[in-house]
Amino acid sequence: MKQVPGVVDARVNFGASKITIVGKRLSPAEINRLGAFDDIRVVREDEERNAHFWLGNRQVRLTALSLGFLLLALLSQGLDAPSPLTIGLFLLATAVGGWETARKGFPGLLKLRFDMNTLMTVAVAGAVAIGYWEEAAVVAFLFGVSETLQAYTVDRARRSLKSLTEWAPREAVVLRGGKERVLPVEEVAIGDIMRVKPGEKLAMDGVVVAGRSTVNRAAITGESVPVPVEPGGEVFAGSINGEGALEVRVTKRAEDTTLARIIALVEEAQEQRAPTQAFVDRFAKYYTPAIILLAFGMALIPPLVFRASWLSSVYDALALLIVACPCALVVSTPVAVVSAIGNAAHRGVLIKGGLHLENLGSLKAIAFDKTGTLTRGQPVVAEIIPCGEVSELEALAIAAAMESRSEHPLARAIVERAREKNAPSKEAREFEAIPGLGARAVVDGKTYWIGSPRLFEEMGAPMEGIRPVLENQQRRGRTAVLLGDSREVAALFALADAVRDSAKQAISQLKRMGMEKTVMLTGDHAATARAVAGAVGVDEYRAELLPEGKVEAVKELENAYRRIGMVGDGINDAPALAVATTGIAMGGAGTDAALETADIVLMADDLSKLPFTVRLSRAALRIIKQNIAFSLITKFAAVYLVFPGWLTLWLAIFADMGATLLVTLNSLRLMRIRP
Structure with missing residues (x-):
């Protein structure tokens, strides 16, 4: 596709069953003509959504037909029918059941690319060549069953993620020219007014301009309790409107909504290989050729050196090829990663890849920001204490004029208090932020500083008179913001920030988890x-x-504990989030910086999701290790059985199929873990 004039780039994401083409638009028929292989076909999203796995899968039909021929062959054998008829039925069962495998395996054999299909093709063809018709048919049929069940279980994991893409409506009711119009979401523009009836899903992100209601944001944030909204409140695509009609001004295009970005990030997360997966892929790269050489040795050395039977030696070599297929090993990690990421996404936690899933599961320590993470991040002014000649209301007016230029939560609290008290409006000129300490500005022709006590200590302002008051407020857990000039402190603002209800419980759970x-x-x-x-x-x-x-x-803690997580709001804590082994952002819904900066995003401001995510990650790590250990032990045990001649082709395919299915089903258990 990249060679087509007008196509800038093309990328396939197998985990999300999705192809992205940049540039010229190509039809599904053109894409299939250019790039379809291994019976992987491209269909439009609406067609794919309606397709039923068991009815639409060719492997299912061929495997069922193979079973029919196999049963007829066994019946023919039991009735002592003529030998050519029985052999013919076994060959038909082999050809039908092994058709898909051979179609994929022969090209690999010609290119010396030895994957699972190539090994299985050689094994089945070898069994036919030495006259083991029954074994060839059974192996072809059972491998078809294995492939079908594996495809089905992986399809289930994929569909749990794809259900996210179907959550937002494809049409929206928009007011244009004084009339209601139903438009595809792609045609809705920023600034349009969208009407949402009670019980309907919101099609776009926006700000409420009329109406009051509650919205269920579970698809975005995982919150189980609907959130009240009123004019000025932010709403997200995919949320379900409650009891009231709303008018919403659209603030983001369809492809930029929070839900669309979550879907895009989850799809990208599936493409990122986990460290364990990278190890497995490297292992399989050397393991498969080694097994092929061992099988050749088993077929040739005993007859040539020890005068053993050619038939039994070739049979043992074919059994080795089947049992040594690294199917279970190859799927041991990716299915677990997709299942865990999908489960987390459905519960309002965005994990950006297998690397971060594994890292979170192995964390030894976690650091938390205070404001907005352990506390609500919405401080209020609890007390104003004038310290000089300026009155309380005058100090509030000066402070509000300066803090109106800042986005800090403490600044917003002071501005809000000034609005409540109807403090006189003043203008701050020559405003200058002092990072981490406060700000400086000129108000009413006089230069003022506002900020932490440390700012005034560094300026050399006299602090003796105010220090007892300051210490008293700090002992009460309040944050002190001082206003003054270089000669004196004019006022002290005591701000209180309530601790989150979920913070103590979340930290207690993390400690109990070790x-x-x-x-x-x-x-x-x-x-x-x-x-x-x-x-x-x-x-x-x-x-x-x-x-x-x-x-x-964070660096010090990392030196001490090797792996450390940092939980913050994704804006002020961006550097610390980036340095930590795993950066975890709070409240990603509506915060672009959180979605971009962190490795893991808790979409709601809900710390209780953190213990769940750690538990899910640890379970994923445990299951991946179980899968790899089980795959390798099964393989080595079966390979050992080859040498005394105890391994039959039937037993070999059962061992291979059984290991693959058990590994896949074990991975799917991750989808059942709940907060």
């Missing part, structure tokens, strides 16, 4: 940090950290 260390990292004062750390139950806290201080703290 997490060795939990640490809180904050830029806040030590006394405030101590109060919050005690409330949530973390092992350790580090306070008064600038952004680079958090990075250094």
